[in-house]
Amino acid sequence: MNISRKLMIIVVLTIFEISLTLFSMFEILQGAKFHQLNMLHLKYISEFSEQVMLTDDVDDLDTEKLRKTIYDIRQQPIDCLAQINGIEKFIMRRIGTYEAIELCEKDIVDANEGLKLIDSFVRNEISWQEFFVKLGSVSNILNQNSIDFEEPIVKTVEFIFNAMVPLVVIISIINIIFITYLSKNITGSINKVIALLSRENTNEAIDETISRNVSGEIKELLVVAGARLKEELVKTEINQKLELLVEQRTESLTKANDELAQFAYRMSHDLKAPLTSAKGLAQFVVQDIGEENFGEASENSVKIVSQMEKLERLIISVLALNDPEPKPEETSLVDMESVLSNVRENNAELLKENQCQFSGEANVEGDVQTNEKSMTLILDNLVSNAAKYCDKNKDFQFVKIIINEQKFDYSIRVVDNGLGIPEERLSEVFQMFKRFHPNVSFGSGLGLATVKKHVDYLKGSISLESSTKGTTFIITLPKEDTV
Amino acid sequence: MTAVNALIIDDSEIDRYILSRQLKQIGITSIVEKDDGLAGLNFLDAYDENKLKAGDSFPPNIIFLDINMPQINGFEFLERFKALRAKHELLSCVIMMYSSSERQEDKDRAYAYEFVKDFVVKGESSAEEIAAKIKNIQ
Known part of the structure; x- marks a missing residue:
């Protein structure tokens, strides 16, 4: 009753x-x-x-x-x-x-x-x-x-x-x-309701317990209170999620802003540097010609050309970095053997110059659904880095690409026996304008940043292991996006 | 002008060449070039060895310091140099920043060290202007 x-x-x-x-x-x-x-x-x-x-x-x-x-x-x-x-x-x-x-x-x-x-x-x-x-x-x-x-x-x-x-x-x-x-x-x-609500280790849902054991106004009260509580919980949860989202977005925006500021600073610096150098050199050339010191004038002119080339490479790298993200419909079935062959060809001169042996194997069944341009760009950058920073003190130099098909993803390993990256700088490798062996070879410091960006485009991940014995980059690309 | 022993620390070979040639034009012949902050610090830290080797040309009394360098950049160099000054007889050694950066923030950060006396923006000073700056800080 x-x-x-x-x-x-x-x-x-x-x-x-x-x-x-x-x-x-x-x-x-x-x-x-x-x-x-x-x-x-x-x-x-x-x-x-x-x-x-x-x-x-x-x-x-x-x-x-x-x-x-x-x-x-x-x-x-x-x-x-x-x-x-x-x-x-x-x-x-x-x-x-x-x-x-x-x-x-x-x-x-x-x-x-x-x-x-x-x-x-x-x-x-x-x-x-x-x-x-x-x-x-x-x-x-x-x-x-x-x-x-x-x-x-x-x-x-x-x-x-x-x-x-x-x-x-x-x-x-x-x-x-x-x-x-x-x-x-x-x-x-x-008291019965209190005991029911305090009971732990029960598999029965609380709604069912109330429905089975409680009646009358108390049941009604519990149902209404429960519904209200759920509503409040949902609200709290939504608020917490929103707060977290705002926090994450703020953090991400702050980070992006910092990166942009850094990028702008480095861009202005790195674009200006070769120009300033070329200007200084050109002044010397004028001076040397006036003094009929043609030998030095000629040497400095060559240096000016190299500065201009540096500037050109930098601009090309920046443009590549800002390539728009490939759209899903821009993927196609790609023959990985053909990609490996293109990468070898693109880097032929550099590999030859540094006496670096290239080898590649693609252990995949059939073609891979992916964006060919991004895939080639990633491998091109890693191979050119391996060639540029090879260790001449070792008996021979090599760079090897191994592509393996796994159950859920593809694993791509780019292995070299080059100079390696100093351990304390490993965390900086994918940052823009970072160079670790400036005296060994030329470069804009944007190559690995570009690689990271394109791996992200393909929804993959990249990590590396490096020592003085060499460096191995490990890229994992999910199959659901590539198949 | 008292005898100047110059140390140029810059990762750009061409910028080192330009500055070095400008210094020579104003009569400075004792010039050492280093391609990174780390190489510069090692050079100064090997005090006794270099003193023995170079005699009066060591230690440098003016360091031209770039900011953006791959291993140890200009600011890290300044921090470590502060400790090194006390360790060796480098108290009379002053620093003239030599950078492409024109940012006030970089200038303020550099001038926070008492031994940083001037800031030369690359490509903006002629040999004569650099001579005047050197005279000014001596």
Whole structure:
């Protein structure tokens, strides 16, 4: 049963209890009122008797005064009948005290008899003696009525008192018992819910547990509270995710901004440097020609050309770095053997110049779905780096590309036995404008940054191992994007 | 002008050549060139050996220092040079920055070291102007 229904029973019982108590009080007061009226009745009868007794002579007789006294006597039963209600009549009938009402009615009739007697005497229809005797008789009858009236009234009041008080007490006890039961019931339900919610290591979802074990308003409360809580949790989670996202974006933007500032600075520096050098050299050339020092002028002119070439390479590298990201539809089925062959051809001169042996093997089934331009550019950069920074102190120099097809991805290893990258600088390898062996060969410092960018385009990852024995770059390209 | 022993630290061979030729034009003949901050520090740190080898031409009293260098850049050099000055008799040795950078931020960072006396932007100073700057700091 719902808590509200149980509470309603308590309310009804309490209202009934209060009503009975009030009714009992009202009836007891009513009884007292009837007693009062009867006392008044006796008082007027006494006055009437006195008036009759004190009349010695017919000349002393004041019929109007007697008539008025009888009117006064008759008024009490009239008031009594007017005040008595249906419930009282019903109760009096059931407990056999209805005679009190009959006595009132009889008393009115008797009083009317008295009045008729006075009328007869006034009209001289009866003698003075007869009138006096009959008047005494009326007084006695009325007096007897008063005496008889007391008993049923007392009985009625007693009945109400005896019946209602135990009834009120019983209802009060029932009410208290019911309130105690309900209180325990509600506390029990709440404790049960607390125990259910505190239970750990349960596989059952909390919603099912509540649905199976809880009912009524508590179930409703838990369902509503649960829904609200979930809503709040979702909101909190969304807020946290948003905050995290904002934080990550801010960090990423800050990083991008820093990189851009660094890029702009290095760009201006590295573009300006060969120009400044060429300008200085050109001034010397003018000076040397003027002094007819043609040998030095010629040497410096060659240096100017090399500076211009450096500038050109740098600009080409920057442009390559800013190549737009290939779109997914720009991928095609690529023959890796053909890529390896192109890489060898593109770097032929450099490899020959540095006496670096190139070898490549592609252990893949059929063609690979990828962007050929990015793939070639990555391998070209790694091979040219291997050739440029080969270790002349070793017996022979090599660079080897091994492409293996794995279950979920392709692994590309570019292995060389070159100079290696100093361990403390390994974290900088993919940054722009980083060069680790400036005296060994030319370069813009953008090659590995470009490689990293194109590996990212292909949704792959790149790592490296390096020592003085050589360097190995390991690129992993996911199959789902390349197949 | 008192005898100048110059040390040029720059990774660009051509920039070293240009500065070196400008210095020669103004009569400075004691010039040592190093291609990185690290090589420069090693040169100064081998104090006794170089003193023995070069005599009065060592130690340098003016260092022309580039900023962007691959291994140890100009600023790292300044930091390490601060310790090296106290270790060897290099307190009279001052530094003139020699860089393509015109950024105020780089200039402020360099001038934060008391031994950095001037900042020459590459390609912007003639031999005579460099002579005037050297005279000014001596």
